[in-house]
Amino acid sequence: MRAAIFKAVGVPLAIETVPDPEPGEGEVVVRIARCGVCGTDLHSTSAHGYTLPAGSRLGHEYAGEVVAVGKGVERLKLGDKLAAMPVVGCGRCEYCRTGIDILCREYKGYGGGAAEFTRTAERGATLLPATVSLADGALIEPLAVGRRGVRLADPQPDSRVLVIGPGPIGLAVLFWLRRAGVKRIATLASSKRRKALAETMGATAFVVEGEGAAAEIEAALGGPPDIVFEAAGVPGVVARAIELVRPQGSIIALGFCTAPEPIVPAVALMKDVNLRFCIIYTREDFEDCARALEADAEAARAMVTETVGLDAFPTAFEDFRAGAVGAGKLMLDPWG
Ligand SMILES: [Zn+2]
Ligand SMILES: [Zn+2]
Structure with a gap:
């Protein structure tokens, strides 16, 4: 073969x-x-x-x-x-x-x-x-990564959610956020390249990183995010998520970043942030994805x-x- x-x-x-x-x-x-x-x-x-x-x-x-x-x-x-x-x-x-x-x-x-x-x-x-x-x-496999991340964050329909990095993992997160009925989902990206795709997958706002990005996110969501998904996997993004999340908010880190990440623990501590790393999925998540595709294959196919x-x-x-x-x-x- x-x-x-x-x-x-x-x-x-x-x-x-x-x-x-x-x-x-x-x-x-x-x-x-x-x-x-x-x-x-x-x-x-x-x-x-x-x-x-x-x-x-x-x-x-x-x-x-x-x-x-x-x-x-x-x-x-x-x-x-x-x-x-x-x-x-x-x-x-x-x-x-x-x-x-x-x-x-x-x-x-x-x-x-x-x-x-x-x-x-x-x-x-x-x-x-x-x-x-x-x-x-x-x-199923990439969707399952997003499945577990979203399950751990447990967003509600009125949660303010930010997804950093609309690459394959970020898109899988968007798929599950949309299925969870979340109404306010901003995506933060380094360029406009994935804007249309992120919107198709469920993002309600798309913000390009830079000066003013935090204000744009807050305006789009009606306040700072309750939940931030780190799906970019590059150094600096966990630190950025700590900056952007609301006090007592949650960060779910899904990106596979293989370089040191320079966070200042005091910044996270002063906000009482809940930071959670998430390695892939459970067997049950995998099976949930097979079932989700029965109902929602077209959305995933995008x-x-x-x-x-x-x-x-x-x-x-x-x-x-x-x-x-x-x-x-x-x-x-x-x-x-
Ligand atoms: Zn993969
Ligand atoms: Zn074992």
């Missing part, structure tokens, strides 16, 4: 022919229908830290169809359509019991979705409802602005890194 392989920082991905995957115990092989690209893929192929070893396969946001079933698999069968969590825990420890498998000490990574086929564990698989397409199913085949993928991936493709998500269709 063909797969996208990471070679080295600064070198485009290579499309190579590699052995077809075989299912191990408790595993299935999935024929990939779509695989999304996100900021984590960019980080892990850059020199920012958390860099993948050379030869790694990319892709952790995918949906596909089961084409081979390993020993001990009970719930899945050939032809099942699924989305899969990219990390699967032991299933027995206290962290696995919280549903957040990535906290498990023995977790195993299953990615490799940027390929024609990949292998995954039954434990990480969520079956797609019959009415959800494979293309939409690939949105996140996708570019779909390419494997041959075009390495170039599209670098264009995505440079911000030179569509404002939303880049998707791979390995058979397209």
